[in-house]
Amino acid sequence: LASAVALSPLAAAAQDMTIGFSQIGSESGWRAAETTVTKQEAEKRGIDLKFADAQQKQENQISALRSFIAQGVDAILLAPVVATGWDGVLEEAKDADIPVILLDRTVDAPEDLYLTAVTSDLVHEGEVAGQWLVDEEAGNDCRIVELQGTTGSSPAIDRKKGFENAIAGHDNLEIVRSQTGDFTRSQGKVVMESFLKAEGGENICALYAHNDDMAVGAIQAIKEAGLKPGEDIKIVAIDGVPDAHLAIANGEMNATIELTPDMAGPALDALAAYKADGTMPPKWIQTESRLYTAADDNQAVYETKKGLGY
Numbered sequence: 303l304a305s306a307v308a309l310s311p312l313a314a315a316a317q318d319m320t321i322g323f324s325q326i327g328s329e330s331g332w333r334a335a336e337t338t339v340t341k342q343e344a345e346k347r348g349i350d351l352k353f354a355d356a357q358q359k360q361e362n363q364i365s366a367l368r369s370f371i372a373q374g375v376d377a378i379l380l381a382p383v384v385a386t387g388w389d390g391v392l393e394e395a396k397d398a399d400i401p402v403i404l405l406d407r408t409v410d411a412p413e414d415l416y417l418t419a420v421t422s423d424l425v426h427e428g429e430v431a432g433q434w435l436v437d438e439e440a441g442n443d444c445r446i447v448e449l450q451g452t453t454g455s456s457p458a459i460d461r462k463k464g465f466e467n468a469i470a471g472h473d474n475l476e477i478v479r480s481q482t483g484d485f486t487r488s489q490g491k492v493v494m495e496s497f498l499k500a501e502g503g504e505n506i507c508a509l510y511a512h513n514d515d516m517a518v519g520a521i522q523a524i525k526e527a528g529l530k531p532g533e534d535i536k537i538v539a540i541d542g543v544p545d546a547h548l549a550i551a552n553g554e555m556n557a558t559i560e561l562t563p564d565m566a567g568p569a570l571d572a573l574a575a576y577k578a579d580g581t582m583p584p585k586w587i588q589t590e591s592r593l594y595t596a597a598d599d600n601q602a603v604y605e606t607k608k609g610l611g612y
């Protein structure tokens with residue numbers, strides 16, 4: 303830029319960067335917000351962002367990464383749909399000296415194949431959800447159904463593990479059905495319908511969904527079965543999308559654990575520092591997790607969040 307405005311070293315490093323972003327798709331409201339926020343954060347920094355939507359397919363992500371490498375981008379942001387199968391393409395990026403930053407999900411690959419990962423503590427989120435239910439149902443026998451996220455994705459694996467950790471040793475709590483709803487509203491509804499049919503609605507005490515969108519779909523199924531979501535069946539999920547806050551405000555859901563859609567901000571700051579003077583970021587940049595229940599003003603949170611890219 304031929305202007306008199308002095309740029310900070312970080313801003314100067316970001317100037318003229320071209321970055322490829324391989325996004326999973328748009329399975330959830332949270333993911334749509336992450337896409338919007340990532341584009342905004344790139345624009346703020348004067349970064350040219352090349353966006354590729356993988357339509358939920360790892361093979362599309364691998365092709366996108368190869369195309370970014372061929373174009374000689376300055377860095378790559380990758381939200382990896384599943385955890386395994388990345389070593390080869392990450393090595394190709396490394397050989398080309400292109401740093402890769404993981405967004406919101408982790409991979410099972412050697413740490414030296416990526417610069418850093420910006421994610422929440424996905425196991426902890428499951429533990430918070432499980433602990434909430436342990437407290438809520440203390441002394442009651444509670445048969446739980448679980449809607450898992452995308453099979454093989456790190457949030458599905460870790461959120462399941464965390465929840466199981468939290469309910470372990472509480473013999474009054476039992477997961478009686480557990481199936482993937484692929485993180486979507488539509489599958490959340492379909493799979494909840496099958497749970498209700500198989501168990502009988504009155505025999506299900508609680509639903510744990512790995513994301514809010516599946517919970518929102520399930521709420522619809524519970525209503526259509528003539529039951530009261532949030533009362534007849536307690537519901538805890540993860541993300542903190544506006545519709546989940548609204549459902550809690552309306553008494554149709556009980557708890558959600560908030561996940562920020564702004565993974566790109568910390569990622570691009572770390573990248574700018576790395577490009578400016580080689581500063582190595584930590585391998586994991588952890589975002590915050592916060593539990594919301596009926597004790598919070600969810601109507602207000604809903605109003606605020608509606609304008610934030612969701």
Ligand code: GYE
Binds near residue numbers: 330332514515561
């Ligand atoms: O919770 C879910 C999504 O990868 C942590 O992916 C993320 C999850 C998020 O589609 O809604």
